[in-house]
Structure formats: C-alpha cells, structure tokens
Amino acid sequence: MRTSIATVSLSGSLTEKLDAAARAGFDGVELFENDLLASPLTPEDIRARCADLGLRIDLYQPMRDVEAVPEAEFARNLRRARHKFELMRRLGADTVLVCSSVSPQAVDDDALAAEQLARLAGLAAEYGIRVAYEALAWGRHVSTYDHAWRIVETAGHPALGTCLDSFHILSRAFGPADLEGIAAIPGEKIFFLQLADAPLLAMDVLQWSRHYRCFPGQGGFDIAALVRHVLATGYDGPLSLEVFNDVFRQAEAGPTAVDARRSLLLLQEAVGKAILPDPVVPTGVAFAELVTPDAEPLADLLGALGFTRTARHRGKPVALWEQGDARILVNTGPAARRDGPRLAAIGLESPDPAGAARRAEALLAPVLPRRRAPRDAPLDAVAAPDGTELFFCATGRPDLPDWRADFADTGLPPARADIRGIDHLALTQPWHHFDEAALFHRGVLGLDAQESVDVADPYGLMRSRAVTNADGSVRIALTVGAAPTDDTVHAQHIALATDDVVAAARRFRDAGGRLLPVPANYYDDLAARFEFADGELETYRDLGILYDRDAHGAFRHCYTRTVGRVFFELVQRDGGDGGDGGYRGYGAANAPVRLAAQHTARALTGG
Ligand SMILES: O=C(O)c1ccc(O)c(O)c1
Numbered sequence: 001m002r003t004s005i006a007t008v009s010l011s012g013s014l015t016e017k018l019d020a021a022a023r024a025g026f027d028g029v030e031l032f033e034n035d036l037l038a039s040p041l042t043p044e045d046i047r048a049r050c051a052d053l054g055l056r057i058d059l060y061q062p063m064r065d066v067e068a069v070p071e072a073e074f075a076r077n078l079r080r081a082r083h084k085f086e087l088m089r090r091l092g093a094d095t096v097l098v099c100s101s102v103s104p105q106a107v108d109d110d111a112l113a114a115e116q117l118a119r120l121a122g123l124a125a126e127y128g129i130r131v132a133y134e135a136l137a138w139g140r141h142v143s144t145y146d147h148a149w150r151i152v153e154t155a156g157h158p159a160l161g162t163c164l165d166s167f168h169i170l171s172r173a174f175g176p177a178d179l180e181g182i183a184a185i186p187g188e189k190i191f192f193l194q195l196a197d198a199p200l201l202a203m204d205v206l207q208w209s210r211h212y213r214c215f216p217g218q219g220g221f222d223i224a225a226l227v228r229h230v231l232a233t234g235y236d237g238p239l240s241l242e243v244f245n246d247v248f249r250q251a252e253a254g255p256t257a258v259d260a261r262r263s264l265l266l267l268q269e270a271v272g273k274a275i276l277p278d279p280v281v282p283t284g285v286a287f288a289e290l291v292t293p294d295a296e297p298l299a300d301l302l303g304a305l306g307f308t309r310t311a312r313h314r315g316k317p318v319a320l321w322e323q324g325d326a327r328i329l330v331n332t333g334p335a336a337r338r339d340g341p342r343l344a345a346i347g348l349e350s351p352d353p354a355g356a357a358r359r360a361e362a363l364l365a366p367v368l369p370r371r372r373a374p375r376d377a378p379l380d381a382v383a384a385p386d387g388t389e390l391f392f393c394a395t396g397r398p399d400l401p402d403w404r405a406d407f408a409d410t411g412l413p414p415a416r417a418d419i420r421g422i423d424h425l426a427l428t429q430p431w432h433h434f435d436e437a438a439l440f441h442r443g444v445l446g447l448d449a450q451e452s453v454d455v456a457d458p459y460g461l462m463r464s465r466a467v468t469n470a471d472g473s474v475r476i477a478l479t480v481g482a483a484p485t486d487d488t489v490h491a492q493h494i495a496l497a498t499d500d501v502v503a504a505a506r507r508f509r510d511a512g513g514r515l516l517p518v519p520a521n522y523y524d525d526l527a528a529r530f531e532f533a534d535g536e537l538e539t540y541r542d543l544g545i546l547y548d549r550d551a552h553g554a555f556r557h558c559y560t561r562t563v564g565r566v567f568f569e570l571v572q573r574d575g576g577d578g579g580d581g582g583y584r585g586y587g588a589a590n591a592p593v594r595l596a597a598q599h600t601a602r603a604l605t606g607g
C-alpha cells in the first residue's frame with residue numbers, strides 16, 4: 001500500500017518537510033495550505049520538487065466551511081474553490097479535502113449540504129479534481145463519519161467521496177460496533193484515509209485533536225481495527241498520517257518522519273499488508289556497556305558493589321566486570337566523551353541475533369557495523385532512537401559467535417555474590433522522542449510496553465514507561481526528564497538484582513561505597529503506611545533503602561551516588577515464590593523522594 005504523511009505532522013519549512021518525508025520512504029504527502037502559503041516556492045517549484053523526491057501530492061487541504069450555507073455565501077465559497085482548484089492544477093494535486101463546517105452560518109440541513117457539495121464536486125470535476133468530505137468530530141452539524149457518508153451518498157456525484165480520519169472516528173467511538181458502519185461505504189467512495197492515534201485523555205475533542213495526536217501505536221486507539229474495516233471495503237488509496245502534535249512541531253523533521261514511517265510499517269504488518277521479519281524477543285541482558293574517559297571512579301564503584309574485573313577485551317580498552325549474571329563492560333576507548341561515564345550500549349541475549357537485526361533494519365533502525373574492529377566476533381547491532389547501541393548477542397551458545405570470545409580472562413576470582421543479575425536498565429530519552437522510543441522497543445524488539453507513569457521531580461515532571469519481555473528477564477525503563485540539561489539527576493542507571501538488599505547495601509558501604517541518603521521524613525511516612533518488624537525501618541533508614549509493595553510482593557531498593565551520567569540501584573523483588581514473578585513495578589511511588597535526594601546530593605557534593 002502507498003504511504004503518505006501530512007506536512008503539518010513535521011517541523012520546518014516545506015522543503016525540509018518534503019525532504020524528511022521522502023528520506024523516510026513515504027510515497028506521498030498531504031499538502032497543508034499553511035505550508036504552501038508560507039513557502040517561497042511557486043506551486044510549479046513544489047510540484048517539481050515533489051516529483052524529484054518521488055513524492056505524490058495525495059491531498060490538498062483543508063477547505064473549510066463550504067457546505068449547508070445560504071446561497072450567497074455558497075457562491076462566495078465556489079469562487080474561493082475555483083481559485084484553489086486552479087492552484088491544485090499547478091501543483092498536480094487531484095484530491096481536495098473539505099472538512100465539515102464549523103461555521104455559525106451553516107444550517108442543519110443534509111439535503112442542502114448534499115446539493116452544495118454536489119455542485120462543488122461538479123466544479124472540481126472540470127479540473128479533474130475529486131472532493132473528499134470529512135466529518136470533523138467537532139463539526140457544527142456533521143460530526144460523525146456515517147453522517148458525512150449519508151450526505152455524500154445523497155449528493156451522488158462521482159467526483160465526491162468521503163475522507164475517513166481515525167481520530168475523528170475513534171475519539172467519539174463507544175465500541176467496536178461503531179466501526180461497523182464503515183462496511184456500508186463502497187471502497188471507491190472512500191477517497192482518502194487519514195490515520196492518527198492519541199492518548200486516551202478526557203478533554204475537549206478539538207484541543208485533543210490539535211495538540212495530542214500521535215502516530216499509530218503510540219496512543220490508545222485501536223487503529224488496526226479501523227484500518228481492517230476500511231480495507232474490507234476495497235479501499236486502495238494511501239494510508240496517510242495526519243498528526244497534529246505540539247512535540248512533533250518542535251522536533252527535528254528527519255527523525256520524526258522515520259518514527260512516522262516505522263509506525264505505519266508496524267500498522268501494515270498488523271493488518272496483514274506488510275511482511276516483515278518476525279520479532280525476535282530478547283531473552284535476557286547479556287551486558288550493559290559504559291563508556292568513560294576515566295575508568296577509575298567506575299572501577300571503585302563496581303569494586304565496592306562486589307564486581308570483579310574478570311576479563312579484558314583482546315583488542316580494545318574494554319574491561320568486563322562480572323557478578324552473578326550481571327556483566328558490565330567499561331570502555332575507555334575513543335567513544336568515551338570527556339563528560340564522564342554514560343551507558344552507551346546494551347547486549348541483548350537473542351535466540352536469533354541475525355533475525356533480530358533484520359527486523360530492526362526493516363523497521364528503519366540504523367544498522368551498526370557487525371565488527372567494530374577486524375578481529376572482533378561478528379555481532380549484529382542497531383541503534384535505538386536515543387543512540388544507545390543494541391547488540392543482539394549470544395552468551396555461551398556453540399552455534400553462534402560469542403561476544404565473550406573477544407575477551408581474555410584475567411583469572412581474578414569472583415569477589416562476592418550479592419548481585420544475581422541486571423534487574424533493569426533505565427535509559428533517559430530525548431524529550432521529543434519518548435513515544436517513538438516506546439514504539440521502537442515494542443515494535444522492533446517485540447517487548448511489551450507498560451503504562452506510562454508521571455513522577456514529580458522537584459524541578460519538573462519525569463515520565464517513565466517500562467518495556468519488558470514476558471518473564472521479566474529484560475526490563476528497560478524509558479524515562480524522560482524534567483530538565484533536559486540536568487544530566488546528573490536524569491542519568492541512565494543500571495539496577496542490579498539482589499536477594500538481600502540489606503546485606504548487599506551494607507557490604508557496599510563497608511567497601512567504601514556511598515549510598516544515596518534518604519530523608520527521615522520518608523521513613524516516618526513509611527511507618528504510617530506499612531507495618532515493619534522491630535528494627536527493620538531503622539535498618540532501611542540507616543542505609544537509605546526505599547520500600548514499596550504491590551499485589552505481587554515487596555520491593556526494596558537503594559541507590560549509589562552518581563558518577564558522570566550513571567548510577568546504580570540495588571533492587572530486591574520479593575513475592576515471586578508463588579511463580580508470579582513478584583513485585584512488578586519499579587518503585588515509582590518512591591521516585592519523587594529519590595529524585596529530590598539526588599538533587600540534594602548533587603548540590604552538596606557535586607555528585
Ligand atoms: O483541526 C482541523 O481543523 C482539521 C483539519 C483537517 C483535518 O483533516 C482534520 O482532521 C482536522
């Protein structure tokens with residue numbers, strides 16, 4: 001199927017929008033009138049530019065407040081329409097969108113609306129143009145797709161059809177039955193299909209539409225169900241994204257267009273219109289890689305946590321630190337920036353690394369060179385939207401290249417066994433790519449996205465959304481910080497799983513590690529909310545251990561100080577004995593206290 005995107009969905013000048021759409025692989029655009037009006041290019045220039053880029057102008061829009069008005073007013077509308085049809089001829093655009101009137105002048109008279117739309121279509125036909133009539137959810141008298149279709153049917157003009165827009169339909173739909181009316185529309189009378197998702201918000205529908213639309217799969221609507229209904233009519237026009245969104249208006253057009261196309265590819269897959277390589281869900285975290293210009297502070301921290309430097313890369317300044325199944329690479333090579341340690345790569349244990357990379361590539365993820373150096377084992381890797389490198393790896397599987405083969409053992413014996421493995425990784429996302437990141441991890445990696453939670457930070461709001469595999473052996477918390485420049489607090493972190501957080505925290509402290517202090521007020525509140533054994537709360541207070549509980553079990557966790565852009569968390573999830581995996585969350589209830597404590601620690605010590 002052809003894919004298209006509305007110019008309103010991308011930021012920048014018309015030229016930038018067209019370039020971005022073409023580079024992301026779209027076949028066409030909906031040209032928004034404002035983008036044309038603001039462009040120094042002539043309609044002929046725009047036409048030529050689109051042709052050069054391989055883009056069709058699938059729709060020109062919008063024409064507003066045309067129908068069901070007094071005759072004198074309608075005559076003026078026709079005059080306006082003639083100008084636009086002439087313009088469209090110069091652009092080479094053959095379909096115009098007319099949205100249902102919001103004008104106070106419009107009357108509630110379907111027969112009049114049909115008659116005037118038929119006359120408009122008659123004029124359009126003289127120019128070889130088709131008119132697609134769309135019900136705005138807030139239209140004055142026409143606000144539902146079936147109402148718009150009845151008017152189109154009554155008009156009975158071959159150059160008049162309807163435009164279906166998933167937002168207007170699903171923002172008002174009350175259940176699956178509301179989509180059944182689509183079957184009554186002959187496919188050839190659906191002139192255009194616009195797609196937008198949206199988070200499920202309780203608000204005025206116009207504001208919701210103009211500010212919060214997002215790409216399919218990023219909100220709460222069942223876009224695939226709607227598209228299946230539309231395809232069943234025989235509709236064979238483009239799938240077109242029409243997304244009004246405050247964030248996309250500011251974000252760079254190039255990445256937004258890629259995000260947009262990925263969402264359409266996933267949608268096409270969901271409705272059986274695209275064959276992509278199957279998802280290969282990762283089965284564990286093979287390693288997390290930190291890059292740092294100075295290994296010293298990290299070595300101190302990892303040593304205090306009980307990690308041992310078990311191996312060294314054969315060709316590069318990369319050390320492997322291990323404890324239990326937690327493996328951390330510390331890379332002091334050229335990738336390290338001067339701004340201190342950061343989490344640069346994740347090794348995901350994959351049942352089929354090459355297959356995982358093929359799917360990622362089909363979904364427009366940048367593929368990284370398989371060998372970073374000539375002697376390295378060939379590893380499949382792609383970049384996530386935030387730039388984190390994702391390696392699809394195998395650890396100790398004879399049939400596949402083993403990333404560990406690049407490392408020579410140091411022979412150092414394990415120091416401790418406090419840590420079992422990596423519980424989760426928290427990755428800070430660029431603020432304008434948060435929805436994209438969730439869709440990427442879901443669609444590309446086959447992880448499940450949990451609900452997004454908002455957490456109060458003393459200086460703003462932090463949003464967090466976890467993506468996980470079914471057994472919880474891969475958990476990634478995608479977060480977006482309140483203050484984008486505040487790297488110390490809004491750092492990446494590695495949460496380490498332990499069966500005894502008190503013992504692990506004590507040994508860390510005894511080894512010279514610094515735990516994040518937590519205010520006494522927090523513990524007074526804990527005492528009010530939960531019952532603890534004698535002395536338990538004092539232990540937590542002493543170590544800075546935070547506590548939470550859900551229906552599945554208890555959660556105890558504490559934090560190290562931040563080094564560069566990285567800190568560690570020690571995590572104990574209880575209640576998994578019944579086989580349900582125990583506590584499911586990430587301690588969101590405690591996050592405001594933790595964030596405040598990190599701000600305080602930073603103000604006091606700069607770290
Ligand atoms: O918000 C609007 O006015 C508007 C205009 C054109 C559309 O196709 C639409 O869905 C909304």
Ligand SMILES: [Mg+2]
Nearest residue numbers: 134165194242
């Ligand atoms: Mg629309």
